[in-house]
Amino acid sequence: MSGRKTDRSQHTPLIAKIGQRADGSAGSAGELGRLAMTVLQPGFEGTAPPDWLRRALAEGLGGVVLFARNIADPAQTAELSAALRADNPEAIVAVDEEGGTVTRLEAGTGSSWPGNLALGVAGDVRLTERVARQIGRLVGAAGITLDYAPVVDVNADQLNPVIGIRSFGADPEEVSRHAVAWINGLQGAGVAACAKHFPGHGATRSDSHLELPTVEAPREVLDLRDLPPFRAAIEAGVQAIMCGHLLVPALDEVPATLSRAVLTGLLRDELGFEGMLVTDAIEMRAVAALHEPGEIAVRALAAGVDAICVGRSSPGGESVYELRDAIVEAVREGRLAEERLTQAAGRVRRLARWHAAQANARAAAAADADEGLGEAAAAAALRMTGAAARPVLRAAPLVVQISARLTEAVGPTVGSRRAGLAAAIAEILPGTLRAEIGEGDGLPDLAAAAGRPVVLAVHDAVRHAWMRRLVAEAVRARPDTVVVETGVPGPPAGAVYLATHGDSAASMRAAARRLTGDAPAS
Structure with missing residues (x-):
């Protein structure tokens, strides 16, 4: 199933009398707790699942994000992914594997594949698709469900401190072409792609890891410059999109991660995206300076997010359970619709089912080694x-x-x-x-x-x-x-x-x- 919306009539506002079912009742504590766990994607320490994480997975935790600290070698990573799914077969295992400068699986040596700017300069979308397929081959062999890639931001400002070479370039049309090729290559290898960072992080001079960036542009500019690659990604059937911690005054007065106007009004209703929408890590200062983690999660879910990415968790997992409890309490208080939470959990599970159905694609990619491609693609740039x-x-x-x-x-x-x-x-x-x-x-x-x-x-x-x-x-x-x-x-x-x-x-x-x-x- 693609991420493209086909039936707009199914999308109705979820804020009216939020936190209650149609009959006015809230779900049971156990049911709500499991729904709340499903929408969380935390990181953890170590190269094997700690006890708290295994318990959380058994209780319905919907996903886990891997970082370099969790990865020793390909065999260990595959074993780790299998161990995570042993406690929840539908758990999404996610990773940032963009190629180029951002790599987790090859963090110790540097990526075997050129990043987006190099691919954009090389200018051959067939080459981009081949590289993405090989990244999908690597990620798929590690048992990973979802790659938080590609970056489809248009690097409109040469002084951008956080996108730069992670972007395919400064031309929206070229970025769109390469974004589609990258998505096709990765998803053709049986791994879900995630276009980021909606609605566009390319025209900023701030790093959202450190502060809240502002995109100062009228809506007309956003339509012509920042949004085309996301439109193209949705048309290509991208399974997930990651929203950026960005303030875009032309769209709303609150950060995009917390904005219903941006995430539901623009991304869902206007652009027609029906796939899984995930936040960037909520401990990033761009939003962490505004609210406590539980409040960020609740507001993001109410705005239209389906999965909450948390880069670091407390050693015993207490922070994950605090997020669960904050979400459950918000439903009980009427600040978050149970229907909205159910919808979000459903999209998480749908992505997991998509991945399960791609076993043949991953097997075909595993037998399709493209020796020498990485350096040849880099040389072309x-x-x-x-x-x-x-x-x-x-x-x-x-x-x-x-x-x-x-x-x-x-x-x-x-x-x-x-x-x-x-x-x-x-x-x-x-x-x-x-x-x-x-x-x-x-x-x-x-x-x-x-x-x-x-x-x-x-x-x-x-x-x-x-x-x-x-x-x-x-x-x-x-x-x-x-x-x-x-x-x-x-x-x-x-x-x-x-x-x-x-x-x-x-x-x-x-x-x-x-x-x-x-x-x-x-």
Whole structure:
């Protein structure tokens, strides 16, 4: 079943006399508690289900979201998914596996697949669908139901701190085309896709992990710029959509996550989406600064949300039960319609049933390995200026990684992943040296690197004046400096400027090969 609404007459307001059935009675405590559990998707600690989580699943917990902290290797992840479903066969197991910079299954090494901006720059929707199918192959083999991907935000502001390379680009039409291809690839592999972050996080300069972003645009602009990819995703049958913690004054005076006008009026009634609607993590400061978790959950459900994502839970699961109790109490008090809660739980269960019916698609994808695709797709997105000859690097270089604080969406990284480009070059040119500096640090002594090429690896230098200053200093000291931009590119700098349009392991390997002449130019 697609996420497209086919019968608008079935959608009726759920606020009148909320919290009661048609006959005026509220459901039993046990029934309400199970419904409330069904709409929760919490995270947890550890690589095996803790006792509290197994108990909650047996009591109807509708889903779980996995993070890098839960994942050791593919076999363990598959065992974990099976263990979670042992206590609730319909439990949704979700993960953020976007490819590119946001990966959970490959958090230690970096993704084997280029991210959205690289795919958008490559410009081939067939390539995008193939990459998404391979991500679906990886996720499906791990027993995961729902991938919180793709990002379909239009990156309308080059200074956006949280979307950037996670977007297919700045053109709504191109973003729509690649969004549909990505959804088709993932869902064709038997894994549910989730378009995010409705109604569009691309035109912001704030990170919703830290504060509430505001999208200052009239409705006409939203219709032309931000909404087309969501319309396209719905038409493509996307199974889920994630709403963003965004304030959009043209639509409502409260954040989208809590807005009935945005989630029911716009997404359901106007755009016709009937699939599962999930929140971004409710502990993000954009909404956590406004209300307690239970109140956020209640207001989001009343607005039209079907599932509440909670990134972290208390060690004994108390926070999950507090959310359940807050939802039940809201129904009893008449602040949340039991019919609305029942509807939300029904959509969660419908997605679980969709996944169960896709076993043959997952089996077919498992036998459809596309060897070499990740690096080939990343290579198609490389753009180089200033190269007079190939190879650019003829000797082991000094690679200076200039690093800013990563958005929390990326998650924790380990040394091997931060080493990215240097490690990839060292595989081809042994003896490569690496230095890492951040804001407030000075450059290493580049003169002392005489006889070695110098490579500066930067990420989103266009957003950081201090980073651009260091690049300029390096180029003055060593005019032969090679600059590799792994984020959103800006004006070229250095003797050679290579834009990768992403920082995945695949993109770093492709860049290393391009710089060393180990592979043909795209």
